[in-house]
Amino acid sequence: MKNGKITIHDISKALGIDSSTVSRALNDSPRVSKKTKEIILNKAKEVGYQRNSLASNLRTNKTHTIAVVLPRVSRYFFATVIAGIEETAYEAGYNVIICQSLDNLNREKKIISTLISNRVDGIIMSISMETTNYEHLQAYKKLGKPIVFFDRPCSLNNCSNININNFQSSFNATKHLILKGCKHIAYFSGSLDIELYRQRKNGYIAALNEHNIKVNEHYIFESNLSEEDGIKSAKKILQLKSIDGLYSSNDTAAISAMQYLKSKNIRIPEDIAVVGFNNDPISAIIEPSLTTINQPAFKIGKIASNLLVDQIENKTTNIKEQSKLLNSELIIRNSSKKV
Amino acid sequence: MKNGKITIHDISKALGIDSSTVSRALNDSPRVSKKTKEIILNKAKEVGYQRNSLASNLRTNKTHTIAVVLPRVSRYFFATVIAGIEETAYEAGYNVIICQSLDNLNREKKIISTLISNRVDGIIMSISMETTNYEHLQAYKKLGKPIVFFDRPCSLNNCSNININNFQSSFNATKHLILKGCKHIAYFSGSLDIELYRQRKNGYIAALNEHNIKVNEHYIFESNLSEEDGIKSAKKILQLKSIDGLYSSNDTAAISAMQYLKSKNIRIPEDIAVVGFNNDPISAIIEPSLTTINQPAFKIGKIASNLLVDQIENKTTNIKEQSKLLNSELIIRNSSKKV
Numbered sequence: 241m242k243n244g245k246i247t248i249h250d251i252s253k254a255l256g257i258d259s260s261t262v263s264r265a266l267n268d269s270p271r272v273s274k275k276t277k278e279i280i281l282n283k284a285k286e287v288g289y290q291r292n293s294l295a296s297n298l299r300t301n302k303t304h305t306i307a308v309v310l311p312r313v314s315r316y317f318f319a320t321v322i323a324g325i326e327e328t329a330y331e332a333g334y335n336v337i338i339c340q341s342l343d344n345l346n347r348e349k350k351i352i353s354t355l356i357s358n359r360v361d362g363i364i365m366s367i368s369m370e371t372t373n374y375e376h377l378q379a380y381k382k383l384g385k386p387i388v389f390f391d392r393p394c395s396l397n398n399c400s401n402i403n404i405n406n407f408q409s410s411f412n413a414t415k416h417l418i419l420k421g422c423k424h425i426a427y428f429s430g431s432l433d434i435e436l437y438r439q440r441k442n443g444y445i446a447a448l449n450e451h452n453i454k455v456n457e458h459y460i461f462e463s464n465l466s467e468e469d470g471i472k473s474a475k476k477i478l479q480l481k482s483i484d485g486l487y488s489s490n491d492t493a494a495i496s497a498m499q500y501l502k503s504k505n506i507r508i509p510e511d512i513a514v515v516g517f518n519n520d521p522i523s524a525i526i527e528p529s530l531t532t533i534n535q536p537a538f539k540i541g542k543i544a545s546n547l548l549v550d551q552i553e554n555k556t557t558n559i560k561e562q563s564k565l566l567n568s569e570l571i572i573r574n575s576s577k578k579v
Numbered sequence: 580m581k582n583g584k585i586t587i588h589d590i591s592k593a594l595g596i597d598s599s600t601v602s603r604a605l606n607d608s609p610r611v612s613k614k615t616k617e618i619i620l621n622k623a624k625e626v627g628y629q630r631n632s633l634a635s636n637l638r639t640n641k642t643h644t645i646a647v648v649l650p651r652v653s654r655y656f657f658a659t660v661i662a663g664i665e666e667t668a669y670e671a672g673y674n675v676i677i678c679q680s681l682d683n684l685n686r687e688k689k690i691i692s693t694l695i696s697n698r699v700d701g702i703i704m705s706i707s708m709e710t711t712n713y714e715h716l717q718a719y720k721k722l723g724k725p726i727v728f729f730d731r732p733c734s735l736n737n738c739s740n741i742n743i744n745n746f747q748s749s750f751n752a753t754k755h756l757i758l759k760g761c762k763h764i765a766y767f768s769g770s771l772d773i774e775l776y777r778q779r780k781n782g783y784i785a786a787l788n789e790h791n792i793k794v795n796e797h798y799i800f801e802s803n804l805s806e807e808d809g810i811k812s813a814k815k816i817l818q819l820k821s822i823d824g825l826y827s828s829n830d831t832a833a834i835s836a837m838q839y840l841k842s843k844n845i846r847i848p849e850d851i852a853v854v855g856f857n858n859d860p861i862s863a864i865i866e867p868s869l870t871t872i873n874q875p876a877f878k879i880g881k882i883a884s885n886l887l888v889d890q891i892e893n894k895t896t897n898i899k900e901q902s903k904l905l906n907s908e909l910i911i912r913n914s915s916k917k918v
Contacts, residue, residue, distance in 0.1 A: 303693075303696065303697075304693075305693055305696075305697070307676075312658075313652040313653070313658055313661065313677065314652070314653075314655065314658030314659070314661075314662070316653065319651075319652055319653030319658075320653070322652065322653075322679070323653070326679060326681070330686070335678070335689055335690060335693040336678070336679075337646075337676040337677065337678055337693070337697075338652065338676065338677040338678065338679070339674070339675070339676055339677065340661070340665065340675075340677070342665070347669070350674055351674060354642075354643075354644055354674040354676070357642065357644075358642075358644070358676075358697045495864070499864070521861070522860070522861050522864060525834070525838070525861060525864075525865055526864055526865070527866055
């Protein structure tokens with residue numbers, strides 16, 4: 241015991257257990273039995289041992305921390321993905337820290353730089369709307385650490401992507417409106433700079449094509465799909481006079497549009513049938529309840545987390561890409577229940 | 580340039596700028612002009628300088644990272660507080676990482692231990708429902724680093740608390756129902772182990788007392804205020820037959836109770852008037868729209884963040900407690916509009 245500072249070796253000596261076992265126990269390694277861990281932890285507490293985590297992390301090159309980087313925690317979809325990630329990560333012995341990019345590339349860059357400093361073992365990420373070059377992500381990858389992307393596809397080399405089939409989801413939503421008799425279907429799209437929204441637009445067009453309905457570019461409204469965007473686009477829909485169906489690429493815009501249309505005495509679904517995307521909790525509660533697409537958000541989180549932990553623990557210089565495409569589900573409610 | 584590794588001194592030599600200025604520029608210090616920073620950063624990029632943040636952090640003992648620890652990011656109130664924190668912190672040059680305790684004390688302990696390892700400069704925190712001893716928080720405080728609490732009061736020494744006036748908010752909500760003619764007001768409370776819910780219950784009781792209405796313990800329903808809890812308590816309300824007003828300590832339980840009561844042909848507000856708490860976005864959208872209490876969540880975040888950064892930057896061994904009590908606002912909507 242030098243300078244009053246208790247070390248692992250002091251605990252080792254006091255218990256007659258070799259110091260590597262003591263170290264493993266203090267790092268909560270699964271290689272040490274629960275009973276031995278208990279004895280070591282009790283002794284450590286008794287003698288007032290203070291673990292120098294930073295030094296320990298520098299040695300093992302592991303922090304048992306993973307980071308989730310995404311646009312905004314307040315969106316139901318993202319919050320549910322986080323829940324799935326945390327459940328799996330926690331079971332595997334990893335702590336989770338969350339960072340919001342607010343869809344701002346500069347902020348995302350600062351976050352990645354912080355995560356490099358904090359030496360997180362891996363990142364699960366939905367990139368910002370502004371992220372078109374991946375230099376900052378490459379810097380993290382160069383450390384030999386894995387990134388798993390979800391929601392918004394990212395083509396960074398040797399990274400896994402967990403996504404839903406956006407084309408098929410959109411195709412199903414549009415087809416549902418067509419089968420309900422809609423012939424003039426408006427579509428609310430997110431920014432077409434983003435791969436995900438291009439895929440969804442293609443699904444919408446493919447469904448129209450399959451049913452020999454001419455695609456009308458005036459029926460497609462590109463925006464950030466905010467509440468205000470929903471109202472703005474709804475106003476334009478009314479001016480068109482012909483619209484009898486609306487498919488929106490998120491529930492937020494679908495719901496604000498519905499509220500606006502109702503205030504103008506448009507009947508839903510009789511005059512205009514509506515389908516949203518995301519299955520936000522509010523979609524089941526508003527009147528009429530909103531037909532929407534449910535993404536398996538919790539499952540996406542679990543799969544992403546499992547994959548990341550796998551890649552962290554079987555660390556290779558070249559992490560194999562293991563992408564997954566999941567199915568979504570159309571939930572039919574009253575907003576599209578035309579007879 | 581030893582071993583091909585570029586150092587701050589190489590950049591200093593190449594530009595003829597002293598190395599402490601180079602170091603400050605690379606740390607984005609406000610003490611270096613924007614123009615000088617630009618010159619230095621460009622040169623650093625040009626020569627391929629890789630900053631060793633970890634070593635740099637060890638030297639300066641600062642990471643310019645603050646952490647937000649709270650029960651669950653998916654709740655609107657917490658998500659809005661985070662937005663306020665991030666806006667202020669980002670402007671002050673701090674990155675924000677977020678961790679969820681899921682109202683679990685063990686998880687909260689692991690988080691604090693991770694944050695100690697990650698050497699975050701300060702913590703903004705709403706403690707878990709299970710947190711009744713503060714040993715783990717004391718460990719962080721011992722490092723001479725500040726914690727600012729919000730939402731759920733915490734009596735840890737020398738820590739600031741940013742809260743709303745829960746007693747007064749509850750008093751106002753209850754009084755509103757009384758003035759609308761309600762005489763038998765049910766109250767949905769959160770766990771009374773928690774200071775915040777005790778304060779709110781006291782506000783409810785004080786309003787009844789002021790109007791000479793006898794407090795009936797059977798009218799008080801303690802739960803976790805989940806959706807299911809709201810339905811369970813609503814069932815019990817119906818059995819009582821006398822209830823003509825309902826005040827719920829969150830919107831989630833108020834709304835699920837309203838949905839249940841409506842399904843049993845109870846008219847709101849005519850038969851039972853309802854007031855919630857939190858002003859979740861959904862409260863304005865459901866029918867009838869819900870009278871509720873709006874907390875200044877964004878402002879709470881900004882104040883907490885400002886206070887924390889202040890305490891980080893004027894670091895003293897004894898951080899002075901600077902608690903604040905904010906006012907809330909009763910938002911009157913249709914669920915309590917009795918004539």
